[in-house]
Amino acid sequence: MRYEGQIYRPPSEARSLILQATIGCSWNHCTYCDMYRDKTFRVRELDAVLEDVETAREQVGDVVDKVFVADGDGLIMGLDHWEPILEACRAAFPRLRRVSAYATAMNLLEKTPEELARLRELGLSLLYIGPESGDDVTLKKIAKGASFDDHVRAAEKAHAAGVKLSAIFLLGAGGVERSAEHAQGSANLAGAMDPRFVSLLTLTVIPGTPLGKQQDKGAFELPDQRSLLGELRTFVDEARPTDAIFRTNHASNYLPLAGRLPRDREKILEVVDAALRGGIALRPEWARGL
Numbered sequence: 001m002r003y004e005g006q007i008y009r010p011p012s013e014a015r016s017l018i019l020q021a022t023i024g025c026s027w028n029h030c031t032y033c034d035m036y037r038d039k040t041f042r043v044r045e046l047d048a049v050l051e052d053v054e055t056a057r058e059q060v061g062d063v064v065d066k067v068f069v070a071d072g073d074g075l076i077m078g079l080d081h082w083e084p085i086l087e088a089c090r091a092a093f094p095r096l097r098r099v100s101a102y103a104t105a106m107n108l109l110e111k112t113p114e115e116l117a118r119l120r121e122l123g124l125s126l127l128y129i130g131p132e133s134g135d136d137v138t139l140k141k142i143a144k145g146a147s148f149d150d151h152v153r154a155a156e157k158a159h160a161a162g163v164k165l166s167a168i169f170l171l172g173a174g175g176v177e178r179s180a181e182h183a184q185g186s187a188n189l190a191g192a193m194d195p196r197f198v199s200l201l202t203l204t205v206i207p208g209t210p211l212g213k214q215q216d217k218g219a220f221e222l223p224d225q226r227s228l229l230g231e232l233r234t235f236v237d238e239a240r241p242t243d244a245i246f247r248t249n250h251a252s253n254y255l256p257l258a259g260r261l262p263r264d265r266e267k268i269l270e271v272v273d274a275a276l277r278g279g280i281a282l283r284p285e286w287a288r289g290l
């Protein structure tokens, strides 16, 4: 397999074959993100991607059961690339049961219902989408490029095509100033998008990013650890998905949690409350990751 630059994938794709079909992120404006700032976005040459599928088939073809299509918003690709890639994966990996990719709300909104249905039919069954916040003021400030309503419409399109969603929200994204609105809005959006999976990450301000520069100027202040736990509590208490697998197992979080919402709401809240009382050790700063 050949990869250009640093490769990022969700924690749940740790055992997947990573197939790099796009380079970078077509949006690349989110103020907190430095994942693809060193890459100029492009769709990778189809022949090279198909060669990588063939290489993987030769080396590990009978063990691959999941493929994650990188980079930052793989769904941006047109069907002229997606169709041959999905067909090649199906032919190469007899045990394949899932193909997934990162997507933005705009990626989904730009695809027609027919295109999304075709992608699902060919095996694209899960999209990771990171609204990060459900507070429109915060979404504007972090330059997410899509609003609360855009994310709801995007989710509706995915549901209509039968594509599962994994939605990601970012504790701290509203700063001290919008902390309460950010937590409540994110919970509201998690309910409105009704994803199959929902996870929370915790913001780390990276020096040199637009958010890092805002922080240097005093224009952004990250909530303290206790306030971040408070955002987590609000989210768990208020989010109303139908039945979502909930995780905070990403290395950025202070308190790893797992369960289902709404089924395990009370149990999860008990753990968060215990942490707020100081009864549970939080992940130390040195052990946190981006």
Ligand code: SF4
Residues within 6 Å of the ligand: 025, 026, 027, 028, 029, 030, 033, 034, 035, 036, 072, 073, 104, 130
């Ligand atoms: S859409 Fe994702 S990858 Fe692209 S800039 Fe925003 S956070 Fe980074």
